[in-house]
Amino acid sequence: MRIDVWSDVICPWCYIGKRRLEQALEDSGDKAEIVWHSFQLDPSASSDDPRDLPTRLGEKYGRDRAWGVQANAHVTEVAAEAGLEYNLDQAKSANTVDAHRVLHLARDLMAAGEVPADTQDRLKERLLKAYFTDGLPVGDHATLAQLAEEVGLPSDRVREVLASTTYAEDVADDQAQALAYGANGVPFFVIDEKYGVSGAQPVEVFQEALRRANADRKPVTLITAPGAGTDDAACGPDGCPI
Numbered sequence: 001m002r003i004d005v006w007s008d009v010i011c012p013w014c015y016i017g018k019r020r021l022e023q024a025l026e027d028s029g030d031k032a033e034i035v036w037h038s039f040q041l042d043p044s045a046s047s048d049d050p051r052d053l054p055t056r057l058g059e060k061y062g063r064d065r066a067w068g069v070q071a072n073a074h075v076t077e078v079a080a081e082a083g084l085e086y087n088l089d090q091a092k093s094a095n096t097v098d099a100h101r102v103l104h105l106a107r108d109l110m111a112a113g114e115v116p117a118d119t120q121d122r123l124k125e126r127l128l129k130a131y132f133t134d135g136l137p138v139g140d141h142a143t144l145a146q147l148a149e150e151v152g153l154p155s156d157r158v159r160e161v162l163a164s165t166t167y168a169e170d171v172a173d174d175q176a177q178a179l180a181y182g183a184n185g186v187p188f189f190v191i192d193e194k195y196g197v198s199g200a201q202p203v204e205v206f207q208e209a210l211r212r213a214n215a216d217r218k219p220v221t222l223i224t225a226p227g228a229g230t231d232d233a234a235c236g237p238d239g240c241p242i
Helices: 014-029 051-060 065-081 097-111 117-130 143-149 154-163 168-180 203-216
Strands: 002-007 033-038 187-190 195-198
Touching: 002 014, 002 168, 014 065, 014 117, 014 203, 033 065, 033 097, 033 117, 051 065, 097 117, 097 143, 097 154, 097 168, 117 143, 143 154, 187 203, 195 203
Parallel strands: 002 033
Antiparallel strands: 002 187, 187 195
16 A cells, blocks of 8 residues: 655644554554655745744734634644644744755655665654654754754765755655645645545544555455356466366
8 A cells, every 4th residue: 555645844734644644554454655745835934934933823824923822722732632742832934845855865765775665754753743842943954964864864965965956846746746636735645546635634534545445455356157166268378268
């Protein structure tokens, strides 16, 4: 099973959705290859905005700072139910394009067999925790290099990517693909290129999507005439029975 996920590393519902998907996979016993795709909530965001998160949220949605504080309190409560610790009072403003570029590097190194197959997922987890729990600036190159190296990415390759625009087009292509699927927000999950789940849905919704995907891959039930064999009146690699 393959699950493609579009999300941003500063999206609070994306971290919650990740946990809910993981819970559904654990409950079902299913094994899945999870591929993380880029989606920037605000490509124009600055990594040195001095405003705190409640202020930024309030202004973005035409509200005041008090509304932003309430919004953060609500999502922090929901995150706690998923086993996550949010310290949004410490969250630093960040443009996430560089974080996404490093995630693309991790995917390429996995494909080349240079790092373990779970490296991109571990990097995604580390970036989310860095922003939501640790209050680290995930738009800062030095921070990104440190986090990438923590999960085993080669420091020279990480720093080379950060010093260039490598993977910038891949980030844009991911965003375009999400829009082509009809995803106007994230998280957005696509299971086996057939079943989509939009948003951080309850675990039960993910379980149902997994069940349907599994049902599609079950072997066909053969129906034959009474007493007939499954190979009767059929041709195979060794010829046709006559």
